[in-house]
Each structure stands twice: as structure tokens, then as C-alpha cells.
Amino acid sequence: MIQIFAYVILGLVVLGLLNVVVSTYNRLVMLRNNVDKSFVNIDVLLKQRADEIPNLIKVVKESMKFEESMLTKLTELRTNFLNSNSPEEKIELSNQMQNQLKSIFAVAENYPDIKTNQNFQLLQNRVSQIEDAIADRREFYNESVTMYNIGIAEFPNFILAKLMLYGRKQLLQISEQEKKYDGIAF
Amino acid sequence: MSEFSEFYNNLNVDKGLIIMLMIMSVFVAIFHTVIISGLYEINLKPKWLFFVSNPLLIGLCSLYDTKLAALVAIILFLSVFVLGIFGMIFSAIRSGYQSSKDEDARRKRMGTTPLPIWKKILFTLSGLLFFGFVLTLGVPYFIIIVFIILPFLTSLKPNNKKRFYKLQRTLPTSNIRSVAMGLAEISGKSKTIEPVISRIGKKECIGFLYTIENVTTDNDGKDSYSLESSETICKPFYVQDNSGQIAVATEGIEFIDFEIDEQYQSSMKRYTQYLLKENLEVLLIGKAGLKENNEPVFQKEEIKDVFGISPIASVENYNTLRPILQSAGYFVYFWVILIALIFLTPISLKNNTLVFGKINLDLPFQNSKPVKSVTDFYDNIYDSYENKESEHIENTYQQEADSAEVTQAPE
Numbered sequence: 001m002i003q004i005f006a007y008v009i010l011g012l013v014v015l016g017l018l019n020v021v022v023s024t025y026n027r028l029v030m031l032r033n034n035v036d037k038s039f040v041n042i043d044v045l046l047k048q049r050a051d052e053i054p055n056l057i058k059v060v061k062e063s064m065k066f067e068e069s070m071l072t073k074l075t076e077l078r079t080n081f082l083n084s085n086s087p088e089e090k091i092e093l094s095n096q097m098q099n100q101l102k103s104i105f106a107v108a109e110n111y112p113d114i115k116t117n118q119n120f121q122l123l124q125n126r127v128s129q130i131e132d133a134i135a136d137r138r139e140f141y142n143e144s145v146t147m148y149n150i151g152i153a154e155f156p157n158f159i160l161a162k163l164m165l166y167g168r169k170q171l172l173q174i175s176e177q178e179k180k181y182d183g184i185a186f
Numbered sequence: 187m188s189e190f191s192e193f194y195n196n197l198n199v200d201k202g203l204i205i206m207l208m209i210m211s212v213f214v215a216i217f218h219t220v221i222i223s224g225l226y227e228i229n230l231k232p233k234w235l236f237f238v239s240n241p242l243l244i245g246l247c248s249l250y251d252t253k254l255a256a257l258v259a260i261i262l263f264l265s266v267f268v269l270g271i272f273g274m275i276f277s278a279i280r281s282g283y284q285s286s287k288d289e290d291a292r293r294k295r296m297g298t299t300p301l302p303i304w305k306k307i308l309f310t311l312s313g314l315l316f317f318g319f320v321l322t323l324g325v326p327y328f329i330i331i332v333f334i335i336l337p338f339l340t341s342l343k344p345n346n347k348k349r350f351y352k353l354q355r356t357l358p359t360s361n362i363r364s365v366a367m368g369l370a371e372i373s374g375k376s377k378t379i380e381p382v383i384s385r386i387g388k389k390e391c392i393g394f395l396y397t398i399e400n401v402t403t404d405n406d407g408k409d410s411y412s413l414e415s416s417e418t419i420c421k422p423f424y425v426q427d428n429s430g431q432i433a434v435a436t437e438g439i440e441f442i443d444f445e446i447d448e449q450y451q452s453s454m455k456r457y458t459q460y461l462l463k464e465n466l467e468v469l470l471i472g473k474a475g476l477k478e479n480n481e482p483v484f485q486k487e488e489i490k491d492v493f494g495i496s497p498i499a500s501v502e503n504y505n506t507l508r509p510i511l512q513s514a515g516y517f518v519y520f521w522v523i524l525i526a527l528i529f530l531t532p533i534s535l536k537n538n539t540l541v542f543g544k545i546n547l548d549l550p551f552q553n554s555k556p557v558k559s560v561t562d563f564y565d566n567i568y569d570s571y572e573n574k575e576s577e578h579i580e581n582t583y584q585q586e587a588d589s590a591e592v593t594q595a596p597e
Contacts, residue, residue: 006529008330012338013523019342023352030356038358041366136364136429143358151356 393420
């Protein structure tokens with residue numbers, strides 16, 4: 001009877017190990033997909049922000065005739081962003097768009113008719129909301145990447161991760177331009 | 187029939203054996219009680235029925251004829267297997283029916299058509315065929331598969347709670363204002379939209395889980411509990427974090443590891459209540475979607491079949507304990523494998539020295555004969571060990587015979 005018992009134990013151990021391998025594999029696949037999904041979710045918001053640009057330009061174009069170069073630059077950036085396929089390029093263009101939008105909102109302060117325009121205020125709020133959501137999603141992306149990087153380094157996951165050729169992923173870095181702080185000028 | 191008469195007439199039973207059989211029947215009563223209340227879900231009254239009826243039956247029969255008493259004892263012993271097998275079939279059919287109902291309800295929620303009747307019949311037939319196939323393998327394999335392997339596999343089957351804890355280790359927590367549509371994890375404080383009144387104590391809350399358990403007391407006075415019914419009542423509510431709030435559509439939500447709010451025991455039943463209160467820090471896993479009016483809502487994730495809410499403290503507790511339990515699991519695995527290998531290794535003592543043989547990896551029962559009676563079953567188990575010895579003896583004789591010189595008999 002001991003022999004049967006031993007076989008049953010070994011069988012159950014094998015089944016248990018199989019279960020560990022399958023669930024580890026599934027977890028790694030899910031972690032990787034989370035990273036991809038969270039990156040695409042940032043992209044969705046970047047696209048939403050880019051979609052608001054034509055409306056914004058329509059509202060401010062008449063009043064900001066003297067700043068036409070600024071608006072043209074923003075339109076160009078938007079076109080390039082929509083035509084771009086590489087994630088790195090998209091991020092770069094998106095950062096440039098963000099700076100350009102900030103400049104437009106800053107310059108608009110000098111134009112009282114724009115400042116009081118209800119459509120402009122709505123657009124400004126909308127863009128601001130999207131900016132906040134983008135910041136959240138960047139944070140979420142970094143969290144997904146961190147969980148993935150920890151997931152592939154944990155024992156016994158790293159054995160399977162090596163076999164699946166899963167490598168570390170990079171966190172989204174804040175550009176030097178974004179980090180730059182010029183202080184408050186009075 | 188003549189075989190039975192022969193067997194019955196040859197029974198040699200004395201008073202000592204009758205007492206022994208009566209004691210054994212008390213142990214058999216444990217199985218009877220567990221099978222009847224566990225598999226058939228019959229509420230035995232009184233609980234100790236079999237503990238009295240089994241020895242009593244043997245005792246009464248012995249007053250008439252001691253052979254009859256022995257026969258009754260054998261029948262009681264065999265009835266455990268018969269009741270167990272039919273109980274499992276009954277239990278499997280009942281749980282299959284329940285799963286089918288749950289699946290229909292899930293499909294209805296998702297807006298898809300229910301599973302056609304022919305598919306349900308096909309699944310049932312496949313189950314019965316599998317059961318029949320396992321039976322044809324012989325009693326030893328049947329016992330191993332049905333009593334050990336299937337329960338083990340069933341324990342691996344995922345449920346909402348397991349999926350919840352597994353996903354919370356994989357999903358990052360989203361800020362509510364920017365939660366992306368689809369499977370998501372959010373956390374924050376619960377905020378009432380419309381309160382409900384709890385079952386025990388009539389307390390105002392967002393929702394509650396109310397369970398009724400049957401209490402069974404064993405001979406040592408230890409209580410064990412089996413779930414009789416569970417009810418989750420929860421109204422829609424908001425979850426609020428630093429970034430915003432989202433409405434939760436509570437249909438299909440499961441309360442996971444909440445602290446007991448109220449509990450009492452009465453008439454062999456235990457009543458427990460868990461409350462979802464205002465401002466409780468909770469973690470939810472489900473799907474972020476949109477209502478008809480384009481308002482975001484958090485609801486059940488139908489594809490992954492997960493929707494749970496748990497206090498943050500319970501999740502943190504789980505995450506703290508998990509690595510310890512995992513390490514303990516690996517430790518147990520290591521020792522279990524080692525013990526199994528020791529069992530499979532022939533060890534003998536020769537000249538005060540332990541001699542380890544080769545690990546025996548032959549499958550048992552390979553030469554089993556068809557099982558037509560209980561005797562065949564025990565013969566098979568007996569043969570599985572005896573064969574090795576007899577093979578060894580046969581081989582020795584063969585070697586001796588081969589090495590022996592053939593001599594001509596004198597004329």
C-alpha cells in the first residue's frame with residue numbers, strides 16, 4: 001500500500017507543480033500585456049488631446065492673428081503626431097504639443113476677448129482634464145512596468161521568464177525639458 | 187448462490203470477534219455520517235444515529251446467529267463504498283445542474299443565448315462515460331482517481347475569490363478619474379448612495395453578506411461548520427479616491443474577507459453578518475464601463491468572471507502572509523517528494539549496513555486481474571507486492587537452473 005501511496009503523492013506533486021508552471025506562465029503573460037495595454041491607454045488620451053487642437057485653433061485664430069506662427073506650429077505637430085507610428089516619436093511629439101499648448105494658453109492671457117470666451121474656457125478645462133488623466137496613466141504605466149519587472153525577477157518566475165525571453169522594460173522618463181523649473185517671476 | 191452458502195456456512199465467529207466487529211462498525215459509522223450529510227446533504231437527526239444503529243444492528247443479529255452478525259458487518263462495510271459511489275454521482279449531478287443554471291444566468295447577463303439542451307446532455311454523457319471508464323480501470327485506480335486525484339483537482343479549480351487575489355497581484359491600481367475601460371483595479375473609500383438595513387441588528391449600511399452555517403459537533407466536542415446559505419445584498423455605491431469617484435453597479439459582487447460584524451449560534455446553526463460600511467477603505471476588481479448616459483461605472487467583468495470587493499486591510503494581510511505560505515508550500519513539496527522517493531526505494535539491512543536498492547518506478551496493478559468481487563480487489567493489492575517477490579524467486583530458480591550442469595541419468 002505504501003508504494004501506491006508514494007505514487008499518488010508523486011502524481012499529486014507533479015500536478016501541483018504543473019499548476020504552478022501554468023499559473024506562473026499566465027501571470028507573466030498578463031503582466032506583459034498590462035504593460036502594453038497601459039501604454040496604448042496613454043496613446044488614447046494623447047489622441048484625444050490632439051483631437052481638441054482644431055477646436056482650440058478655431059476659437060483663438062481670429063483674436064490671436066499676431067501669434068499665427070504658434071498656431072501653425074501646433075497644427076504641424078498634431079499632423080505629425082497623427083501620422084507617426086513609432087511610440088518614441090509619438091511621445092516626443094506629444095511632449096512638444098504639450099509645451100506648445102501651454103504657451104498658447106499663457107499667451108491667451110494677454111487677449112481679454114479670448115480669456116472670457118466660454119468655448120475657450122471649456123477647451124482649456126478639457127485639455128487640462130486630459131493632461132491630468134495622461135499624468136495618471138503615465139504613473140499607471142510605470143506601475144505596470146514595475147510590477148512586470150519585479151514579476152520576471154521573482155523566484156521561480158525568472159526561470160520561465162528566461163525561457164520566454166521576457167526582458168526588463170524601461171519606465172517612462174520625464175524629459176529634461178519637463179523637469180526644468182524657471183521659478184516664479186513677479 | 188452455492189458459493190455464498192459455502193462462504194456463509196464456513197464463517198467462524200466467536201463472541202470476541204462480534205465485539206471487535208461492533209467496535210469497527212462505529213468507525214464505519216463515521217463514514218456513513220460524513221457521506222450521508224456531506225454528499226447527500228441529508229440533515230441527520232440525531233447526528234449520532236449511525237454510531238448507535240451500526241453496533242446495535244450487529245449486536246441484535248448476534249443474538250439470533252453470530253454468522254448473520256458477521257454478514258451484517260461486512261454489508262455495513264461495503265455499504266460505505268456503495269453509498270460513497272452513488273453519493274458522488276448524486277453530488278456531481280446536483281453540482282452540474284447548479285453550474286448549468288449559473289452558466290445560463292451568466293450568459294443571460296452577457297446577453298448571449300443559453301447553452302443548448304443537446305450540449306448539456308452531451309456534457310452529462312461525457313461525465314458519465316468518464317466515470318464508467320474510471321470504473322473499468324479497476325477498484326484501486328478508481329479509489330485513487332475519485333477519492334484523491336479528483337478532489338485535489340477540484341481544489342485547484344479557480345473561483346471568484348482566487349481570481350480576485352491573483353489579479354490584485356498582477357493589476358496596478360488605477361486612479362478613478364483616469365481609469366481605462368475594461369478589467370481594472372480601483373481602491374478608495376466607500377460612499378453610500380442608498381442605504382440598506384442589515385439582517386442582524388438592523389444596521390444602516392451600503393451592503394452586507396449574511397451566512398447561515400450548520401454546526402456539527404464531533405465526539406471530542408469540536409464544532410465544525412458547513413455552509414447552508416449565503417446572501418449578499420448590496421445597493422449601488424460610490425468609491426472615492428483622491429482623484430474622483432465612480433459608481434459601482436453591485437450585481438454579482440462578492441464580499442471577500444470582510445471582518446465579522448455580528449455572529450451568533452442558535453439551534454445548531456451559526457448566523458454571521460459582514461458589513462460594507464460608509465467610508466471603509468476598499469479594493470475592487472472588476473470592469474470599468476459606461477452606463478447608458480455615458481457615465482463611468484464599475485461592474486462585473488464577465489470575460490474573466492471576476493467582481494470582488496475586499497477591505498484594504500485584508501488584502502494587505504494576504505499579501506504579507508502569501509510569501510510565507512508560499513515558502514512553506516515549497517518546503518512541504520520538497521519533503522513530500524523526498525518521502526515518496528524513500529517509499530519507492532527498497533531498503534534492506536545487511537551486516538549492520540543499510541543497503542539502498544534502485545528506485546522502483548514500475549506502475550502498480552499492471553497485472554491486475556478483472557475485479558468481480560471484493561476478494562479480487564484485495565487479491566490485486568496483495569499480488570502487486572507478492573509478484574515482485576515471486577518474480578525474484580522465479581528469476582533465482584531460473585538462474586540456478588541455467589547454471590546447473592545437465593547430467594545424464596544412469597541407465
